[in-house]
Amino acid sequence: MRPMPKTNVVLSRAAWKKLVEECFDRDGECKLCGSGAKDTFCPHHLIPVSRGRVDTLGNLITLCYACHLRLHGGELSVTVDELIDRYNHPSNGA
Ligand SMILES: [Zn+2]
Ligand SMILES: [Zn+2]
Secondary structure (H helix, E strand, O other), X not given: OOOOOOOOEOOOHHHHHHHHHHHHHHHOOXXXXXXXXXXHEEEEEOOOHHHOOEOOHHHEXXXXXXXXXXXXXXXXXXXXXXXXXXXXXXXXXX
C-alpha cells in the first residue's frame, strides 16, 4: 500500500550540479552555523532523500561540511521543521 503519490524529481548529473550551484549562490553561507567557507558547502535535502528524492531548489539548503556531517550523524537535534523555520526566518545574529 502506498498512500503517498510518487513525487520523485531526479535530475541529470549536470542539472544537479547546476542546481547545487544555484543553491549555494542563493544561500551564500551554511544555514546552521553561518560559515561562508564556500569550499565546505554541501547541499542538504530538506525533505530527506529517504522520503523520496526531490531535487528542486526549494528542497535544498546550504550547509557546511561539518554541520552536514553532524546533522546526518544525529549529533544535531535539529528537525527538518526547525531547519525550514530557520531557513524562512534567518536569525538576526542571536
Ligand atoms: Zn555549518
Ligand atoms: Zn544532507
